Amino acid sequence: MAEDKIRTMDDFARISEISRPTLSKYFHDPDSVRKTTRAKIESALEEYDYRPNIFAINQNRKLTKTIGIVVPYLADPFFSEIVRRIECQCIDAGYWPIVFSAHGQQGLENNALATLQSLRPAGALIAPLGRSSDFEAVKKFTESVPTVVFDSNVKVGKAFVGSNNFQSIPLIVDYLCRTGEPPCFLEMPPINPNANKRRDAYIQAMEGLGHDPKVIRAEGTGWSFEQIGLEEGKRLISARSLPSETILCSNDRMAIGLIAAAYQKGLRVGHGPGCALRIAGHDDHPWSQFTCPPLTTVAQDFNAIATKSVETLFHLIKDGCDNQDRPEVVFDGKLVLRQSA
Amino acid sequence: MAEDKIRTMDDFARISEISRPTLSKYFHDPDSVRKTTRAKIESALEEYDYRPNIFAINQNRKLTKTIGIVVPYLADPFFSEIVRRIECQCIDAGYWPIVFSAHGQQGLENNALATLQSLRPAGALIAPLGRSSDFEAVKKFTESVPTVVFDSNVKVGKAFVGSNNFQSIPLIVDYLCRTGEPPCFLEMPPINPNANKRRDAYIQAMEGLGHDPKVIRAEGTGWSFEQIGLEEGKRLISARSLPSETILCSNDRMAIGLIAAAYQKGLRVGHGPGCALRIAGHDDHPWSQFTCPPLTTVAQDFNAIATKSVETLFHLIKDGCDNQDRPEVVFDGKLVLRQSA
DNA sequence: ATTAAATCTTTACTCCCGTAAAATTTTCTC
């Protein structure tokens, strides 16, 4: 194995005895060359592990194989899980996923979009920050890159994939009303459209059932939802100002904080005898099953959202963005009954 | 604002009336040009928002401004938090951080390393999978890219930054022994060197205090530590085979699972009267403060680890890798006393 | 004002690969 520094495709062409244009074709799509040629290339590849230079590849390609993924906050398990799935699917399809997190900051989101744009990606999957997004910047980005928006339905891009808040929230509201006192709603700070939709869906569902909706808006900013749930929860419990013993939180992370608040205030959570509060969430975050008690919630279909987003994007990349309508696909949630409510 | 398609640096040189090589210098380091020149460039930049093409930039640079970050599992909050900090620091220093997650899989780790290598990064910060890493592949990577290894001290790369398990574990063992029954140790699957070090540190600390160390190895593979802690915990509690009422877990995620197990089995956790178990963890994961009861643990210094890793890497990039010794910097943990133990 | 140093411009070459067109070879079909 005389590995004499195979750095360029020309070098590799020499030792593999295949012309460079053919190699180029092969690396673009291994199936596009004759079987015997492919075998020759691959046997040479085993001996000398050459990889084309990504920068050089993309610099001169009309359509790169890069796919950008931009999320508002990667440390949120919802996004880390979604990203994980999206990434794997992109890799399987021969694309090169590259992940950016805005870390909750507009500046970083803009930065990520600008960087991504200069990468000339084949497409992008973005979950905008929402309220704190620089709308014009995001819009501008989506005008030059085929983009699927997911999770947070900011009205840009060529399609949206998310979850159906107007199905999932009524689902759990209905359950909670059937099994005990109608819930009040602990709302997260309205950082994105989901926050508002969930509140509206709650109100609608309660009214539909003939109950009086009671919304509590938690103060606080940023992405520390557990913290917000904890602080607000402790305050509400101390002040005895919870309008209902059943509390539906607009997401699991708030609920996790609220459960902690109840614990710290000595209130027992659950639907059994001797329980003072019922707490439910929304999303079925990865660690919602480990709260004490385990959290009753509505599961967002992570897999479906990831898969559909990727599929939609591939479709977009292939067929272009001819259609003027901006399809919105939303998935239903599934009730996950545990012990907290 | 006649934005006549400024696509290339040549275009931008024309409208800004600065020569292209000077522009190139500017984009590489804004401070490297005269103040008046810089002002001219930046005012032009405001009018025509031009950005150099990343691919073209990196293709022909000796040293790119790319920095690769590879972690074993991005959905683990420890890594998402560390990555967040590292990313921000790289950006501030004018580098382009690019994050890869192995998602727990050797194949993806190799893939990430190979991709990263073909990006010719200025340097890399990697936390190897550990046991399931392809050691030779990782080693080979580190031989061609200046690399700082963090968290998991796999013996490759030019430096290591992590936490001092032989300080942090004795710290909490000592606390637990002082305040109640000496702890047994619930060990996570030995996926990386940390797992083993923590166990060894526990044994050493217990022996130093004249106690009999008792190690329980949890079965299970993969990165679902909470799940492993929960299952194993339920099993141990049901079988009444916990060797001590005090349990030190090798990380917080296991502890979170174990607390859930105790809850589900009706055992009260804490150090107060009426508590059946004391549970402690290690790391101070972001959500350890929200468990019920809040988790007593040892905090790893996320900031210090991130900062030192980045600093070390920048140092390496600047001064080359002349020194033959492989410095290992470890940070002490701090006891975080909450209610669980 | 005079020099020296620092900075900028011009010119020209390089990086590694994409891609198009024409010429050649291989494979397939009947």
Added chain:
DNA sequence: GAGAAAATTTTACGGGAGTAAAGATTTAAT
């Protein structure tokens, strides 16, 4: 085995910026 179709090679150019060297200009120092 002839002819057509498919794949490959040859040749050549281009992408967008890095970078080196030499000469011109500006700035700082004396």
